[in-house]
Amino acid sequence: MIGTLLIKCPDSKGVVASVAQLLFGFGCNIISSDQFSDIAADMFFQRVVFDYSDMLVGPGNTAVLERGITEVARKYSMDWRVSYSTKQKRMALLVSKLDHCLYDLLIRVENGEMENCTIPIILSNHPDLEVVAKRFNIPYRHLPITPKDAASKAAQEAAIEGILEEEGINLIVLARYMQIFSKDFCDRHWRHTINIHHSFLPAFEGARPYHRAHERGVKVIGATAHYATSDLDCGPIIAQDVTHVSHRDAVPDMVRKGRDLERTVLAKAVRWHLQDRIIVHDNRTVLFE
Template identity: 50%
Template sequence: MNNIAVKTTAAKNTATLLITCPDSKGIVAAIADFLYQHNANILHADQHQDAENNLFLMRVEWDLAGFNLLPADFEQHFAEIAKRFSMEWQLKLSQKPLRVAIMVSQYDHCLADLLHRHKNGELVCDIPLIISNHKDTEALAKFYGVDFHYIEVKKDNKPEAEARQFALFDQYDIDLIVLARYMQILSPDFVARYPKQIINIHHSFLPAFIGARPYHRAFERGVKLIGATGHYVTEVLDEGPIIEQDIDRISHRDQVEDLIQKGRDLERIVLSKAVRWHIENRILLYANKTVIFD
């Protein structure tokens, strides 16, 4: 751990179990009975069956008050059930909020929205770090009391710039990286270091208009709907698992500037939802897709 002082948003005292396994009878009963035997008060439970892939996916959250297993002992006691059903599982604790780094370039609308929602308690996480390849958002970071690091990125210094970014992620114990209109393509090494830990906002309704200047390309194509997409980052540009999308209708009267303005509203909403669902442990990934539990 580092000694950097950061704001921590209060979190409820719950545990969340995320499960992926081959679909079979008795899974829900086994989990419910296990939690009952250890005096768990289940708050939320949701499940999904994918018949095509013969998969069962589940999220169950319970109150830790009265639960008679310590988190450190959970794996030992749950091992028999996990082995019986060939489960891949994760246990998440609300008392350990994720530490989030935000990366941004010049456009600040998504950054401002995330910081505002965090301050108001809508995003229950810690945001100790903002990294940018421009200095435009330094004042905004200072206003919200978040450490700001300017790292210039050019074609001939990208490995060195990313090395400095990696060092900061380690220093601040970062769990999730959010690209809030960070207008740089991450290297394969960057993506490989943080699998399923990078969320990007793309300013189009993917898979349409992958890459740069999507609003200009949408205008040239004469589309009637524009959108925004929050997705996990993979090595293939703009093709990672999609978390959230939204759209807005436009007309022949709208110019490129109108598309950009309407799109910014979509980008803010979509990115904040994607980040919220991740930090609330509502997402399971498989086959380059996501399941978002209520």
Template identity: 45%
Template sequence: MSQSQASPSRFILKLSCPDRPGIVHAVTGFLLEQGGNILTSAQHGDADHRRFFMRIEFEAAGELAAMRAAFAALAGQLQMDWQLVDARAKTRVLLLVSKLGHCLNDLLFRVQTNHLPIEIPAIVSNHRDFYQLAASHNIPFHHFPLLQSTPEQKAAQERKIIEVIEENRIELVVLARYMQILSPELCRYLSGRAINIHHSFLPSFKGAKPYHQAYERGVKLIGATAHYVTSDLDEGPIIEQEVARIDHSLPPEQLVAIGRDVECVTLARAIQWHAEHRVLMNGNRTVVFR
């Protein structure tokens, strides 16, 4: 097959920059010069902060490295934070889990059935409970226990996690009900590339046992929140939230059971949107092009 007959490559460009006239014209003009065919385009202007956000998926015959090099000049001129990626490349994800496996099991099934566009090269846990589940999906399982939660042991355990991240070229870390608080150092290392699922509708009911807190307050909705990890516990930029309606007759244990389904759906959506490069950071918030 000749080069002219070959199928074009598919790319995703996402960017944010100070808002000003002509950004869309400049970006689409660049793609036209590159022979690009735009498939989808979305943009948002934050009037409060005078910042512009954009995501474009397009086809072109060029090479990724050359296209990045060509776009860099325009990006510098417009002071862009930007990323240009191969749309068909799957994000490499490390899953962290403790003793609750519903999110882990849900994510593994979605990947196995091709409903989540990621690769999972490894699973890390501070318990051994799910090594057989990992083996059934042919995924290496790393058991890094924390017998005593001293600063020295925690630092040593986190160094092992970083080794797994670097050896497997991990692009995203997911805390799939990983019940350990990451150190500020690890949070900085993973800035913008770690997602946590919290079992409440943040900012309500932070910390431990949020379903029991919700029961005590007599709420009529419970929820789950997927957010980026920061050193401020349960306060990272929110990617997705979902809720379920409840009533006075349900004990806390039933709220926990209902909430687990909500957690799975919420976390899977957040991972998918991140993997499809639909999430852009906007200070303490996110812009999500769904």
């Protein structure tokens, strides 16, 4: 039984020792520990992976352990969260009409590349990709939107909220979902909503980035996975990658190369989130690779 503890707090002496002593006192065995001190921000970040199979209060009594963590957290003004390998994460995929990221994630989950997660639902504003969901035996919900109709958009978003709650979703992946959520929705969910943007942000945010990149004659194009805040394409960046292009590449060539990047960058970001390797601070991410 494996637990993962993520913490951030003002940098101070004794944090590492206190966390280690706490886990030792409960009979847990630390498997790995990684830490980072941001000197400029005077902040400390740590990821601790521990085995709690032989916990003195019993491995099923994690609430007692969490009360102990709370006491340490109070002493150091610490933000923290802990996850357990026995609790599988439930991931919802949101899509529109493009299927490349959807296929890639479904295959990776089916092959066991994405640890400790399941996909109970695929949601879309179009019916086109239901055939893909059927191939993987995953329920598909078509929730249409009437263009430029605010009431339709609000109703669709409310339906999404209901499904997320009903399915117990704790990770939302926008796998080329081409709709913008309301500020209220983003404020509730951004910490567990990952979007893939087909550009190397902050360059070419918004729509049609490959076309604009082609017009500018860029020599590299990229893809960016980030948490989806209410500021469009400005959320904390999780993963990015680039590939070279030349004057010989037309827009379709750039789109093809870009989609290859989108698959791998999104998969990497999702995997890191599932493995609890990311801490967000001031719209930036600390990533424990």
